[in-house]
Amino acid sequence: MLVTEQEQLKAELQELATRHGRRRDALLPMVQEVQRRHGHVSSYAMQVIADLLDIHPVEVHSVVSFYSFLSARPLGRFVIRVCRTISCDMAGKDRVARQLENDLKIKFGETTPDGQFTLEWANCLGMCDQGPAILVNEQVFTGVTPEQVHGILEQCRRRFSAHALAQTAEHAV
Amino acid sequence: MISSRRGNFTFNGIAPEAGLKAALQKGRAGVIGELSASGLKGRGGAGFPTGVKWNLAAAAKSDVKYVVCNADEGEPGTFKDRVILSDFAPLVFEGMTIGGWAIGAKKGVLYLRGEYIYLRPHLEKVLAERRKQNLLGTKILGKDGFDFDIGIRMGSGAYVCGEETALIESLEGHRGEPRNRPPFPVDTGFQNKPTIVNNVETLTWAACILSKGAAWFKKIGTDKSAGLKLYSVSGDCTRPGVYEFPLGITVAKLLGEVGGENAKAVQVGGASGRCVPASEFARTLAFEDVPTGGSIIVFGPQRDMLRVARNFMDFFVEESCGQCTPCREGNVKLLEGLELLEEGRCSMRYLRELCALGETMAVASKCGLGQSSPTAFLSIVQHFQDELMGRMHGR
Ligand SMILES: Cc1cc2nc3c(=O)[nH]c(=O)nc-3n(C[C@H](O)[C@H](O)[C@H](O)COP(=O)(O)O)c2cc1C
Ligand code: SF4
Numbered sequence: 001m002l003v004t005e006q007e008q009l010k011a012e013l014q015e016l017a018t019r020h021g022r023r024r025d026a027l028l029p030m031v032q033e034v035q036r037r038h039g040h041v042s043s044y045a046m047q048v049i050a051d052l053l054d055i056h057p058v059e060v061h062s063v064v065s066f067y068s069f070l071s072a073r074p075l076g077r078f079v080i081r082v083c084r085t086i087s088c089d090m091a092g093k094d095r096v097a098r099q100l101e102n103d104l105k106i107k108f109g110e111t112t113p114d115g116q117f118t119l120e121w122a123n124c125l126g127m128c129d130q131g132p133a134i135l136v137n138e139q140v141f142t143g144v145t146p147e148q149v150h151g152i153l154e155q156c157r158r159r160f161s162a163h164a165l166a167q168t169a170e171h172a173v
Numbered sequence: 174m175i176s177s178r179r180g181n182f183t184f185n186g187i188a189p190e191a192g193l194k195a196a197l198q199k200g201r202a203g204v205i206g207e208l209s210a211s212g213l214k215g216r217g218g219a220g221f222p223t224g225v226k227w228n229l230a231a232a233a234k235s236d237v238k239y240v241v242c243n244a245d246e247g248e249p250g251t252f253k254d255r256v257i258l259s260d261f262a263p264l265v266f267e268g269m270t271i272g273g274w275a276i277g278a279k280k281g282v283l284y285l286r287g288e289y290i291y292l293r294p295h296l297e298k299v300l301a302e303r304r305k306q307n308l309l310g311t312k313i314l315g316k317d318g319f320d321f322d323i324g325i326r327m328g329s330g331a332y333v334c335g336e337e338t339a340l341i342e343s344l345e346g347h348r349g350e351p352r353n354r355p356p357f358p359v360d361t362g363f364q365n366k367p368t369i370v371n372n373v374e375t376l377t378w379a380a381c382i383l384s385k386g387a388a389w390f391k392k393i394g395t396d397k398s399a400g401l402k403l404y405s406v407s408g409d410c411t412r413p414g415v416y417e418f419p420l421g422i423t424v425a426k427l428l429g430e431v432g433g434e435n436a437k438a439v440q441v442g443g444a445s446g447r448c449v450p451a452s453e454f455a456r457t458l459a460f461e462d463v464p465t466g467g468s469i470i471v472f473g474p475q476r477d478m479l480r481v482a483r484n485f486m487d488f489f490v491e492e493s494c495g496q497c498t499p500c501r502e503g504n505v506k507l508l509e510g511l512e513l514l515e516e517g518r519c520s521m522r523y524l525r526e527l528c529a530l531g532e533t534m535a536v537a538s539k540c541g542l543g544q545s546s547p548t549a550f551l552s553i554v555q556h557f558q559d560e561l562m563g564r565m566h567g568r
Binding site for chain 2: 023026028029035053062066067069070084085086089090122123124126127128130131135138139142
């Protein structure tokens with residue numbers, strides 16, 4: 001990581017700590033926000049958070065490793081979570097999962113080489129009456145069919161290029 | 174996403190804030206008296222009497238207390254809390270506020286599972302509106318000394334955090350590992366302060382009961398299981414969704430309502446619940462018979478019950494927090510046993526040993542996860558042994 005990037009992250013974390021209070025119970029909201037913005041909680045981030053909350057970095061690591069939505073290694077820009085619980089299973093989640101693997105050319109637990117997509121299993125997403133259900137970052141899709149998979153991925157790609165375009169425009173100003 | 178609501182919901186007809194106004198009028202003891210008289214028991218699965226819980230927290234001596242709404246809804250097959258939070262959020266917050274009034278708490282926390290993060294903007298908006306209307310904040314509805322506000326905290330994908338002490342650990346910034354109980358949260362809860370942890374639906378009914386009266390609620394349902402309940406129905410039926418029925422309804426009647434008449438079995442209570450075969454469809458959904466937090470998964474005639482058992486066991490192996498041995502090791506053993514069955518290589522003697530292990534786990538595990546994880550396994554083995562044994566692998 002570049003020094004400037006580290007400094008930027010540190011400033012961000014200081015701001016988060018101020019917002020949530022520099023107390024132990026601020027830990028989860030902080031790491032959740034880091035996960036959301038950066039796709040993972042790096043060991044550098046853990047170190048800074050530990051310093052801010054006056055705890056050992058191992059404590060932060062132990063919390064990050066406990067929760068399935070938090071990750072110490074970088075996840076893709078879009079994390080796709082496929083519900084594997086029995087109702088979605090009976091509704092045909094295996095075929096949706098297979099098609100995701102086919103279209104992304106990765107297996108579950110992996111991230112595409114371009115860092116765009118991560119594929120994961122999820123336990124019950126609470127959409128049991130309209131499975132198969134998948135969660136793409138913070139958006140839920142229900143009644144997904146194998147043939148819809150391509151469209152969902154394209155939607156993500158379009159959203160990313162729109163976002164990237166907006167950022168380039170911003171820099172150009 | 175389509176709406177999951179099926180049929181009429183009592184929550185629809187409740188006048189806004191009628192429950193909160195009645196609560197302020199009745200006074201703290203009056204609220205707890207009303208809840209106790211209603212017979213309301215926890216809708217999160219364990220069925221603890223809500224009036225008793227609130228009374229213990231009210232009696233605890235402390236100037237700081239908390240109300241926690243358990244919106245972790247992780248039990249497989251359960252989605253009624255999602256529906257309540259989407260469609261009746263004001264009533265949930267009203268229930269929490271009544272709880273705050275009754276026990277003397279100034280702060281409430283709604284612990285929302287990470288999977289439901291898309292509900293958060295809506296919930297924050299409802300909270301902001303309530304602050305504007307002085308339904309939250311200081312001197313609520315003009316009542317001197319009644320200050321209460323609610324914040325939202327997110328989970329991060331851990332089923333065990335639905336267990337109330339694990340939830341508190343998580344709120345405090347720790348791994349979601351359940352604590353020993355006692356002490357119970359009503360005296361040693363969040364930040365070691367007296368805390369009531371209640372399910373979303375429980376709090377919503379509490380608001381309804383204050384609005385419509387304990388007698389109304391008490392005369393619905395059975396003697397030991399009073400009132401109405403939401404059921405999350407999925408699986409092999411023509412009309413899946415969330416339904417409101419009285420407690421004490423038979424499995425058969427429910428199946429008729431949801432279009433699941435030809436089911437061969439129903440999983441009641443999710444992965445940690447039990448599998449009820451067709452021969453027992455006359456049984457009732459009630460705390461004294463087949464208890465449930467409301468998850469109903471219907472299995473049609475063609476379903477492979479071994480695949481069902483395997484799905485649940487995979488779930489528990491993954492979600493066990495690993496703190497205690499019976500659960501951490503036991504679930505793995507049961508899963509390996511199911512793999513042997515799949516391969517057609519499990520002797521009857523070994524299957525019996527596994528059942529004995531399951532019974533040990535139920536008594537020796539530290540929290541409800543390990544205590545209930547063998548239930549599905551045991552009930553499926555009991556009722557569908559014929560279907561499980563002697564499989565011809567790879568044919
Ligand atoms: C493994 C496990 C998971 C649980 N998950 C939930 C849950 O998601 N929601 C819930 O309300 N209760 C859940 N419970 C029950 C809670 O521990 C607690 O009993 C409940 O929140 C109390 O609220 P109630 O009395 O209003 O039902 C769970 C219990 C266990 C053992
Ligand atoms: S029973 Fe399971 S989930 Fe509960 S404390 Fe023990 S290992 Fe953890």
